[in-house]
Amino acid sequence: MQANQRRLEDIRRERVEAEQQLDQLRAQVHSISDELANLEHQRETTNRIVNELDRQAVELTGDIDRITVDLLLAQDALAEKQAVFERRLVDITKRGPLYTYQVLFAAESFGDLLSRYKYLYLVSRQDRALTREMNRLKERIARERAGLLAARETLERRRQERAVELQKYVDLARQREASLQETRRSVRAAEARISAADREEQRVTDAIAGLERARREAEARRGGATTRGTITSESLGSLDWPVDGRLLYQFGPAAGPDNTRITWHGIGIAGPVGTPVRAVAAGTVALVGPLGTYLTTVILDHGGGFYSVYATLDDATVTKGERLVRGDILGHIGGASTDQGPHLHFEIRGPGQIALDPLNWLKKR
DSSP, X not given: OHHHHHHHHHHHHXXXXXXXXXXXXHHHHHHHHHHHHHHHHHHHHHHHHHHHHHHHHHHHHHHHHHHHHHHHHHHHHHHHHHHHHHHHHHHHHHHOOOOHHXXXXXXXXXXXXXXXXXXXXXXXXXHHHHHHHHXXXXXXHHHHHHHXXXXXXXXXXXXXXXXXXXXXXXXXXXXXXXXXXXXXXXXXXXXXXXXXXXXXXHHHHHHHHHHHHHHHHHHHHTTSOOOOOSSOGGGTTTBOOSSOOOEEEOSXXXXXXGGEEEEESSEEEEOOTTOEEEOSSOEEEEEEEEOGGGOEEEEEEEETTEEEEEEEEEXXXXXXXXXXXXXXXXXXXXXXXXXXXXXXXXXXXXXXXXXXXXXXXXOOO
């Protein structure tokens, strides 16, 4: 009994751990909520970044328009100077070669000489100025074109940066929201499992407690005489298996879905639907019928406060109050709709409705 009490304490400790895990999940939800609030702040900051990028894009567009106008004006001015230069070349071509010494020697007087020299000087200076202006306009056009190209490239980079910033935080927001939803689902699933386990354990415990009260009252009516149970401490390791099959899960805590912990109060034995289930010891059928997630269940009273529980049955072939001997068929395997598939859920309860590890009572195999 002390060992059983220790097992009960272990189960209760496991339940405390499950509740702590639930608290951690709730804390995780709160943490993710804070993270989402921080993410929203980041998104607002990103919006300001995007707005700044948009403002810069507008300025760049204005610069592009201004540079384009300056480029067009420079091209028009160059075209005008080129036209003048072309006319000058035409005039020179029509006049033919003109040598300076010929012009000067042809002067009729010293004043005419000075006039001719000044004319030649002004013509050459005008030609040089025209050439310099054309070169300056060409350089200006080259600079304007380079500036226009740089502005367009900068504008394209700003647009790409804007798209990257938006997509980055949209993806992050979706990821965090999905994480929050998944965590909330895990919390709800954990709460549901704990609640279901509590309800079903309490239902079985209450049912056995009621049967035990009825047994004690019957003994009291008989004057306190007690009968020796068919399961006692001497039965450890000697009971027949209720059904042959692979062990699906064992007594005690085990890993469940979604990183949860499940405490099994019995063992699961796999088998095809319809496989006969036999009584592990003689006893009286104390309960027959559906029992929540235990599905169709048969509980045998073995006397002395010991009970065996046969759950997830496809059907029950016994009736309440019927007396069974060891090896009698009491039903058939069901449970095809459960997560574990077709199997028998088998429990042994000792005095005080304490769940005992069936593997300690069944024969070794």
